Amino acid sequence: MSHGPDKEYEQLRVSGLHAFYGESHILHGIDMVVNRGELVTLLGRNGAGRTTTLKAIMNMVGRRTGSIMINGEETMSCAPHHIARLGVGYCPEHRGIFSSLNVQENLTLPPVVRSGGMSLEEIYTMFPNLYERRFSQGTKLSGGEQQMLAMARILRTGANMLLLDEITEGLAPVIVEKLGEVLTALKKKGLTIVLVEQNFHFAKPLADRHYVVEHGQIVEEIRADELEAKQSLLNDYLGV
Amino acid sequence: MSEQYVLETRNLVKEFKGFVAVDDVNLNIRKGDIHALIGPNGAGKTTVFNLLTKFLIPTRGKILYKGEDITSLKSAAIARKGVVRSFQISAVFPHMTALENIRVALQTFEGNSFSFWQAGARLNKLNERAMELLDAVGLTSFANTTTVELAYGRKRALELATTLAMEPEILLLDEPTQGMGSEDVDRVVELVRSAAKGRTVLMVEHNLSVVSKLCDRITVLAQGAVLTEGDYETVSADPRVREVYMGSDGSGERGATETNPASAEAAQ
Amino acid sequence: MNQPITQTDIQKAILEQQNAENRKKMIVNAVLLILLLAAPFAMYPVFLMKILCFALFAVAFNLLFGFTGLLSFGHAAFLATGGYTTGYLLTNYSGLTTEMGIIAGTAVATLLGLGFALLSIRRQGIYFAMVTLALSQLVFFFFVQSEFTGGEDGMHGIPRGQLFGFINLEDNLNMYYFVLAVFIACYLLVQRIVNSPYGQVLKAIKQNEPRAVSLGYNVDRYKTLAFVISAALAGLAGSMKSVVFQLASLNDAHWHMSGEVILMTLVGGMGTLLGPVVGATFVVNVEYQLSQGPLRDWVDPILGGIFIITVLAFRSGIVGEIQKFMKKNLG
Amino acid sequence: EITDNTVKIGYLADMSGTYRDLAGPNGLKALEMAIADFGGKVKGAKIEVVSADDRNSPDVASSTVRKWVENDNVDMVSGLVASSVTIAATKILEESNKLGLVNGSAASSITNEHCTPNHIHYVYDTYALSIGTPTAIVQEGGKSWFILTADYAFGHAMEADVTRVVESNGGEIVGSIRHPFPTDDFSSYILQAQASGADVIALANAGADTTNAITTAGEFGVTQAGQTIAGLVVFLSDVHALGTEVAQGLQLTTGWYWDMNDETREWSDRFMEETGARPTMVHAGIYSSAMQYFKAVEATGSDDSQTVRKWMMENPVNDMFAKNGIVREDGRMVHDMYLAQVKSPEDSTGEWDLYDIVRTIPADEAFRPLSESKCKLVNK
Amino acid sequence: MSMIFGVPFAVLSGQLLIGIINGAFYALLSLGLAVIFGLLKIINFAHGAMYMLGAMVTVIMFDALGVNYWVALFLAPLTVGVFGVVIEYFLLRRIAGQDHIYSLLLTFGVALLIQGVLTNIYGVSGLRYSMPDMFKGGMNLGFMFLPYYRAWVIVVALLVCFGTWFMIEKTKLGSYLRAGTEDSQLMQGFGINVPLLVSLTYGFGVMLAAFAGVLAAPIYSVTPVMGSNLLIVVFAVVVIGGMGSIGGAILTGIAMGVIEGLTKTYYPEAASAVIFLVMVVVLMFRPSGLFGKEA
Numbered sequence A: 001m002s003h004g005p006d007k008e009y010e011q012l013r014v015s016g017l018h019a020f021y022g023e024s025h026i027l028h029g030i031d032m033v034v035n036r037g038e039l040v041t042l043l044g045r046n047g048a049g050r051t052t053t054l055k056a057i058m059n060m061v062g063r064r065t066g067s068i069m070i071n072g073e074e075t076m077s078c079a080p081h082h083i084a085r086l087g088v089g090y091c092p093e094h095r096g097i098f099s100s101l102n103v104q105e106n107l108t109l110p111p112v113v114r115s116g117g118m119s120l121e122e123i124y125t126m127f128p129n130l131y132e133r134r135f136s137q138g139t140k141l142s143g144g145e146q147q148m149l150a151m152a153r154i155l156r157t158g159a160n161m162l163l164l165d166e167i168t169e170g171l172a173p174v175i176v177e178k179l180g181e182v183l184t185a186l187k188k189k190g191l192t193i194v195l196v197e198q199n200f201h202f203a204k205p206l207a208d209r210h211y212v213v214e215h216g217q218i219v220e221e222i223r224a225d226e227l228e229a230k231q232s233l234l235n236d237y238l239g240v
Numbered sequence B: 001m002s003e004q005y006v007l008e009t010r011n012l013v014k015e016f017k018g019f020v021a022v023d024d025v026n027l028n029i030r031k032g033d034i035h036a037l038i039g040p041n042g043a044g045k046t047t048v049f050n051l052l053t054k055f056l057i058p059t060r061g062k063i064l065y066k067g068e069d070i071t072s073l074k075s076a077a078i079a080r081k082g083v084v085r086s087f088q089i090s091a092v093f094p095h096m097t098a099l100e101n102i103r104v105a106l107q108t109f110e111g112n113s114f115s116f117w118q119a120g121a122r123l124n125k126l127n128e129r130a131m132e133l134l135d136a137v138g139l140t141s142f143a144n145t146t147t148v149e150l151a152y153g154r155k156r157a158l159e160l161a162t163t164l165a166m167e168p169e170i171l172l173l174d175e176p177t178q179g180m181g182s183e184d185v186d187r188v189v190e191l192v193r194s195a196a197k198g199r200t201v202l203m204v205e206h207n208l209s210v211v212s213k214l215c216d217r218i219t220v221l222a223q224g225a226v227l228t229e230g231d232y233e234t235v236s237a238d239p240r241v242r243e244v245y246m247g248s249d250g251s252g253e254r255g256a257t258e259t260n261p262a263s264a265e266a267a268q
Numbered sequence C: 001m002n003q004p005i006t007q008t009d010i011q012k013a014i015l016e017q018q019n020a021e022n023r024k025k026m027i028v029n030a031v032l033l034i035l036l037l038a039a040p041f042a043m044y045p046v047f048l049m050k051i052l053c054f055a056l057f058a059v060a061f062n063l064l065f066g067f068t069g070l071l072s073f074g075h076a077a078f079l080a081t082g083g084y085t086t087g088y089l090l091t092n093y094s095g096l097t098t099e100m101g102i103i104a105g106t107a108v109a110t111l112l113g114l115g116f117a118l119l120s121i122r123r124q125g126i127y128f129a130m131v132t133l134a135l136s137q138l139v140f141f142f143f144v145q146s147e148f149t150g151g152e153d154g155m156h157g158i159p160r161g162q163l164f165g166f167i168n169l170e171d172n173l174n175m176y177y178f179v180l181a182v183f184i185a186c187y188l189l190v191q192r193i194v195n196s197p198y199g200q201v202l203k204a205i206k207q208n209e210p211r212a213v214s215l216g217y218n219v220d221r222y223k224t225l226a227f228v229i230s231a232a233l234a235g236l237a238g239s240m241k242s243v244v245f246q247l248a249s250l251n252d253a254h255w256h257m258s259g260e261v262i263l264m265t266l267v268g269g270m271g272t273l274l275g276p277v278v279g280a281t282f283v284v285n286v287e288y289q290l291s292q293g294p295l296r297d298w299v300d301p302i303l304g305g306i307f308i309i310t311v312l313a314f315r316s317g318i319v320g321e322i323q324k325f326m327k328k329n330l331g
Numbered sequence D: 001e002i003t004d005n006t007v008k009i010g011y012l013a014d015m016s017g018t019y020r021d022l023a024g025p026n027g028l029k030a031l032e033m034a035i036a037d038f039g040g041k042v043k044g045a046k047i048e049v050v051s052a053d054d055r056n057s058p059d060v061a062s063s064t065v066r067k068w069v070e071n072d073n074v075d076m077v078s079g080l081v082a083s084s085v086t087i088a089a090t091k092i093l094e095e096s097n098k099l100g101l102v103n104g105s106a107a108s109s110i111t112n113e114h115c116t117p118n119h120i121h122y123v124y125d126t127y128a129l130s131i132g133t134p135t136a137i138v139q140e141g142g143k144s145w146f147i148l149t150a151d152y153a154f155g156h157a158m159e160a161d162v163t164r165v166v167e168s169n170g171g172e173i174v175g176s177i178r179h180p181f182p183t184d185d186f187s188s189y190i191l192q193a194q195a196s197g198a199d200v201i202a203l204a205n206a207g208a209d210t211t212n213a214i215t216t217a218g219e220f221g222v223t224q225a226g227q228t229i230a231g232l233v234v235f236l237s238d239v240h241a242l243g244t245e246v247a248q249g250l251q252l253t254t255g256w257y258w259d260m261n262d263e264t265r266e267w268s269d270r271f272m273e274e275t276g277a278r279p280t281m282v283h284a285g286i287y288s289s290a291m292q293y294f295k296a297v298e299a300t301g302s303d304d305s306q307t308v309r310k311w312m313m314e315n316p317v318n319d320m321f322a323k324n325g326i327v328r329e330d331g332r333m334v335h336d337m338y339l340a341q342v343k344s345p346e347d348s349t350g351e352w353d354l355y356d357i358v359r360t361i362p363a364d365e366a367f368r369p370l371s372e373s374k375c376k377l378v379n380k
Numbered sequence E: 001m002s003m004i005f006g007v008p009f010a011v012l013s014g015q016l017l018i019g020i021i022n023g024a025f026y027a028l029l030s031l032g033l034a035v036i037f038g039l040l041k042i043i044n045f046a047h048g049a050m051y052m053l054g055a056m057v058t059v060i061m062f063d064a065l066g067v068n069y070w071v072a073l074f075l076a077p078l079t080v081g082v083f084g085v086v087i088e089y090f091l092l093r094r095i096a097g098q099d100h101i102y103s104l105l106l107t108f109g110v111a112l113l114i115q116g117v118l119t120n121i122y123g124v125s126g127l128r129y130s131m132p133d134m135f136k137g138g139m140n141l142g143f144m145f146l147p148y149y150r151a152w153v154i155v156v157a158l159l160v161c162f163g164t165w166f167m168i169e170k171t172k173l174g175s176y177l178r179a180g181t182e183d184s185q186l187m188q189g190f191g192i193n194v195p196l197l198v199s200l201t202y203g204f205g206v207m208l209a210a211f212a213g214v215l216a217a218p219i220y221s222v223t224p225v226m227g228s229n230l231l232i233v234v235f236a237v238v239v240i241g242g243m244g245s246i247g248g249a250i251l252t253g254i255a256m257g258v259i260e261g262l263t264k265t266y267y268p269e270a271a272s273a274v275i276f277l278v279m280v281v282v283l284m285f286r287p288s289g290l291f292g293k294e295a
């Protein structure tokens, strides 16, 4: 692509999203918009509903109402596998490494949904640990290695919108740093990223905007350039 | 020499089908210390924990506890000696109340655990001590709540209380703050600090701000072997550690709080 | 702060709750007891005894499965061993009183249980189930081949004899009250075990075994004890059954019997005290009633249908579902 | 004299398992035919039937019969197929002094060491079966025998009876093998039997075991290689299942065959109308024994087991099932047996046209003489 | 003639060959069971019934429609497979994620139901199915007479086993299957239609059983209960091989056929017990079976 990504193109629009696990009502009307090439974070305390928001976008929660448009297409009635085929890559909170597959099989498992994904070599260069252990059983990796694998896996598929849940969890600081570089590069390539992070230190320099989630609702939207000004407000929300 | 160390490993090795996960590790944990084990992912930290508590069998090497060789003891026996671990994923008895969870631990010392003919009411005398422990971790009002219904952070607190009920001499904690928001992290730091009074703690932790606040001594593992050892200052200044673990800015911190390691040290 | 007061308050509340639960249990037990005492006047006593024997068998099984989390697929071995041993002794040694025969049968089943446990207790999950199945198949093979069991023909004409040498068990009512007494004693024992300090450990092991290990429990030993007690009670059920029916047969040793007790327990509600009793009553009744009526060719398919429905709609079993319902609607 | 003015009959048989087709639900039909033919009443007393599936389990049998006699006032139990069931049932009948008419069981021990004054063994037994086929085959020159035995009491009894007959006729048993009960795959045993080089391979088993063994023998070319298969306990339903193509030439002993004479054909036609199948010897026995029982009750005006049994011993059976069949004091009903051979497909004119009767074995030759009996009722 | 432990060499080799033939059946059946357990975590107690259905359908199709053996070889497993998909869709799907024991109970119920209904319709004496003409007869191997049909069974069963193993362990589809059973939700999130995959897998597993049933039809008596005794033996085979291990199920199946064959020669009474003895011994030393991954 010779010119930068079309910042005005609306990749994701969530409106009035409610979600339920059985009897319990978790999301109470989430509204958010993410444009192509943007990186936004969802911040909030434990249990605020950030993971649930991502899962709801993937149609992986019990029941949901409202509207979710991906690339302008309404997806409320789509099965999860259709949503993925729209170019959405999801990296779950609990990693989801498959123990019956070895590292390489895990890595090549998700079907390619679009062209332009990373090649296996690129991935191995980025995460040498994975290369070294590529024939081990997936779940025999250390906690952090599994986290790398979970992230690397969706970079292959060519998905152009990534939903990333706590990807720095349990990673050594060096690796976290490297992940930061990766995300920056992906952004440059025009990928849209929704990042759920506990580690604000990591998210801060990367994000264009931040949404603060509390009790299943978006309570605040903060642009990167407003961060200084709204720091104390943010600290309040995050209970710091 | 040995008296000053509660827990030592001598040339500890663990191989998985030819892959050396722990390579000739000599750990010396001083009595009363909070000792951290840090290192890059896959360095072998969890494996060392598993070896110490016999969830894995060492390929070679020795484990000494207060000078005594415990390499051949089984998990349960090691726990009864006072070496007790917590788990990376929360480990509670989900369908018991918080109080019952603690009583299971306290019961170990009652010597009536095989008494299938005794009335359950016998255990009521443990309630007092159990409540004290729940209180210590701020769970008093959840005593009668079934554990599955507790929030994640509270489960971890309960687990810690259960572990403390064992009156451990040495406490092994594997990433106690993993998956917690900054609020909970601070709570756990306090918990560990108070739990550590009069005991020894060995913990694995990636959150360097926690490490810097809590730990007296740090061992850095890399590729299964000990890279260096020392206090936070020394270790964090080591260029090799910065390279393999901490990264360029060296702070390696998490959470929204920007804590200055130096001031944390001073606070102790 | 007045935290100590809060603590004792909570403690009191907990004790109070325990007592309330105990009272509830007492009432249920009392009602059941009255029903059981009166039952032989309304129903055919031998049939009632059959139910009681199977109920005891299911209770024994449930101690292991429902309360310890170990699925044994070989419990028929104990039922049969108890039955054959008692039958053999009572038939061949006329000097023995009935209760001595029963005690001996139970003892042999207990020993066999210990043997099973030593060989199987370290296996996990489905492998545990399969080792117990395999061992019980070997026991089955032994019984088929042994002369003393009468092989396929079974062991017939076991004398009921005299209890303590003077109560005539040929009389169905005497026999019934004897069986009932043994059943109640065992039921209370299991109730006690489940709530005992030991029972707490079993519960812990069932819910999170590695954690129990890390708290210093040698779980294999606890499991072994549970297995042995369960085998003993199953053996006792078999011994009683052989005396009631004056017959011991391969039926009791067949793997179908091991399967049947699983079904009884699940249909009644595993992990509840009363569940296996209700389940055994239900299954024995259904099999019996159907085999009498016009649907008798359809016993198997109907049972099959019942299991399907149980699994799909009443997964916690009859008692389990009632408990759930009560919790929901009566607080 | 007739208790509560009803004659209550219990029909106990395998309704769902291995022996379903040779007795089973159709046996109940045969029993009902007898009641209808008798007019539904004896001496003004109503005849009632209860029935149950014994599931081939002595356990079920014992509890069912116990309940019938203790609780439901059943006077007579008919059916009784598997030996284990029969032994269990007759033990209880003896205790409560009721009557059993054993129509399906084979083990000759039922009127030998297991005899009781409370039952009659009606149709056939292992002794009678071993007289027919083995004698004929040995006499035709089949001198060396290899026996495949179902590894349980009935098979053992059969094996012992056959061995005696073969040896007394100058034949020789060159080997035997006991297979688990039941067995699906006989290839290994057939192979061993083939390797033994015996003239005759005898099947001391029943039901599915027999049909399986015969099918496998066919596949392995046993008969082409010159060996003879001798089925010892073969029912019409088995042959029907095997088909004439596989079973042709098979020699067997039977107590009765539907196509022997007009009387048998007349009754079988009625049976076929009711059930859609031709009767086995067990079905016929159930009918015949029930009729004889009703006659006894009518004649004596009592349903007391000893009175009835005494009458039945004094009055020979003369009906479509047997001519001059006599009930002995050990409870054995002795009557003529028949040696039959399965027709070839070309000779068979219909689905159920299966046997040629080769020889009649006279009653006094067919059954174990009282002089050899170990039954406690026989005073020597 | 040379003897081995009192048994002529020729007889012994014959028994070995018979053992391999039976082993091929075990392999086919345990393979289906292992696929279903390994991939779906369902303990399929209806497996014996599906084997029986394969044979019954073959016979019924022949009697009613004159469908010949070769067509039945495809059509019968297909019919049973579709039936399996229906069962998966309406019953098993509802208990996905529950404890194993429920799938065991449910499928056991299904087996009882199918067996009971068919018993009431067809009786248990066995239906007749004649050997296809081209398989009549056999070859003399010197030490034994090998019916052509048995030879065919070995060849085709091994081919099917190998094909299945290859598909599951070595192809992309196989890796989807393996992964889908661990976390089906996540697999869906990757864009894979997991529910369909699960239905098809169950259908495929029971198809293997039904295929064995068709192979069995000409040589065993076809009855509604023909599968019920086989069931636990096949379970034993799967456990010895290591639950969920596809290759393990195949190799163990054949090995057990041989061991059973040898037992039938030396101590026939124990033939039905020997597999369980082997199982106890194997699990003593290898807690997760011969080829099982550690738990």
Ligand SMILES: Nc1ncnc2c1ncn2[C@@H]1O[C@H](COP(=O)(O)OP(=O)(O)OP(=O)(O)O)[C@@H](O)[C@H]1O
Pocket (backbone or CB within 6 Å): A021, A024, A026, A044, A045, A046, A047, A048, A049, A050, A051, A052, A053, A093, B152, B179, B181
């Ligand atoms: N499967 C479930 N069933 C019922 N409740 C659930 C389930 N998963 C999550 N919840 C509840 O939903 C709420 C929101 O959870 P969510 O995982 O979205 O939080 P989060 O913001 O991602 O927090 P965290 O930092 O813990 O990951 C919590 O209260 C949680 O207890």
Ligand SMILES: Nc1ncnc2c1ncn2[C@@H]1O[C@H](COP(=O)(O)OP(=O)(O)OP(=O)(O)O)[C@@H](O)[C@H]1O
Pocket (backbone or CB within 6 Å): A133, A136, A140, A141, A142, A143, A144, A145, A170, B016, B019, B021, B039, B040, B041, B042, B043, B044, B045, B046, B047, B048
């Ligand atoms: N059971 C096993 N089999 C094979 N390899 C294993 C096994 N357990 C761990 N490993 C390997 O051993 C190495 C050390 O793992 P370990 O879990 O101890 O790392 P760690 O230091 O705890 O890392 P992290 O910080 O990421 O949790 C890793 O490379 C891992 O892949």
Ligand SMILES: CC(C)C[C@H](N)C(=O)O
Pocket (backbone or CB within 6 Å): D019, D022, D081, D082, D083, D084, D104, D105, D106, D107, D154, D206, D207, D233
């Ligand atoms: C031929 C069979 C119906 C006989 C039965 N096997 C018996 O035990 O007597």
Ligand SMILES: [Mg+2]
Pocket (backbone or CB within 6 Å): A050, A051, A052, A093, A165
């Ligand atoms: Mg989350």
Ligand SMILES: [Mg+2]
Pocket (backbone or CB within 6 Å): A142, A143, A144, B045, B046, B047
């Ligand atoms: Mg780790």
